[in-house]
Amino acid sequence: GSVSDMLSRPKPWSKLTQKGREPFIRMQLWLNGELGQGVLPVQGQQQGPVLHSVTSLQDPLQQGCVSSESTPKTSASCSPAPESPMSSSESVKSLTELVQQPCPPIEANKDGKPPEPSDPPASDSQPATPLPLSGHSALSIQELVAMSPELDTYGITKRVKEVLTDNNLGQRLFGETILGLTQGSVSDLLARPKPWHKLSLKGREPFVRMQLWLNDPNNVEKLMDMKRMEKKAYMKRRHSSVSDTQPCEPPSVGTEYSQGASPQPQHQLKKPRVVLAPEEKEALKRAYQQKPYPSPKTIEDLATQLNLKTSTVINWFHNYRSRIRRELFIEEIQAGSQGQAGASDSPSARSGRAAPSSEGDSCDGVEAAEGPGSADAEEPKSQGEAEREEAPRPAEQTEPPPSGTPGPDDARDDDHEGGPADGPGPLPSPATATAAPAAPEDAATSAAAPPGEGPAAPSSAPPPGSSSSSSGSGSSAPRRPSSLQSLFGLPEAAGARDSRDNPLRKKKAANLNSIIHRLEKAASREEPIEWEF
């Protein structure tokens, strides 16, 4: 049905969303012969057919171009059938145009910031500047992303981490040079990769780049060279600045233009970063436990009580929700990979990252009820979260948009609270929150306490995700069968399945389902809910 609709009534490119454009890109590729039967070979593996073609696309970095054999024709592939008629769909037309036009270096798109190659830093550590991705292939990369088979993001990051550590290459260098991302982003990406199917086209890009990089036989050398060049540049700059005092431009960069008279105005304007105090975070977490989706009023109250800007509170909730969500993703993956070993169902997987998880403690409301299933206790998520995340888990639901939107909704203030404005709202003030309302708090409170002990559980189990678990040094994905190693190809699903086999998981899922059910029921009844799960 969708196909029919698309073929008969194609929307203009400009009206399409990223997702909506994907089918057209696929069609174009298919027309170009880039896609075999139109079915994306999920085998991609590092050398899967598609990927190959991908590589062939010649990443500006050429990094990924592995396939020496992929040869020339590849290049052709790059440019999507230039003249392919494409008669009808203008969308495709625009696409081809887009693809053909010399694409701006990726960063340009990314940051939206002008490439400004002249950037001072560039001058010194020039090499770093960027993204070798420049070249015409910036767009190609997007194309690649669109046509790329499902990749095993977890496996890819794992291998990347290994290569980087084995060769003593830093994330910063790798990120700036290969991915066009900052160190923090790279760190985050490597530590908490989202499953392929949960990623947007943009989000997949870094993984495709990583895959290409991994495929590049000279990847390490290239990076090493970069490293050397950077060092050289740094030394040079340092030297020159010392001897010449001539600030040139470098000064402003790396070091500090601190005293300098000129630049200060701007960065004077920089607002200092807000750092939430532990108590404030605690209060926010408690509030989150009660309402993952607080109403504007609640947010305001919270802000007032905590003496924070409402925007800060809003941001905090956004960030917390999404980070917890990601936390779940990797837990899912890890659980899946551990599969049978259900033993360490311990979620905390990431030692360091106790936060969301252990604190997520949040789930309290939910878990608490779990009662016996203490096991669940570890899976920290707030009700809303839990529902949202867990719900979909059951069987076939691997879909991103957990139809079960009920989760969040139920949790929303506005929903069950009196309407918007009314008053008292649950004011999850630090104080109130803890002691406050109904049941959930128990959890909340209890959760508050545990922080300290929380670690207990996790400690027992070796950090699943941590490479340690895999022990096998070189054996990147020791416990993960080769399959996982390369492609995700549905592995996710597989993983999920595994996890599902785990009794604990089943139990948890069942519990969550019942919670959801009860919530829905309660909601329809409009009865005040007593959280006694």
Add this chain to the structure above:
DNA sequence: TTGCAGTCAATATC
């Protein structure tokens, strides 16, 4: 409008 994904960049930690 609201929520989310993806990032950046300042800090914290290791």
Add this chain to the structure above:
DNA sequence: GATATTGACTGCAA
């Protein structure tokens, strides 16, 4: 010095 964490932003979609 490298890596991890996290508040804030931007852009997009519903």
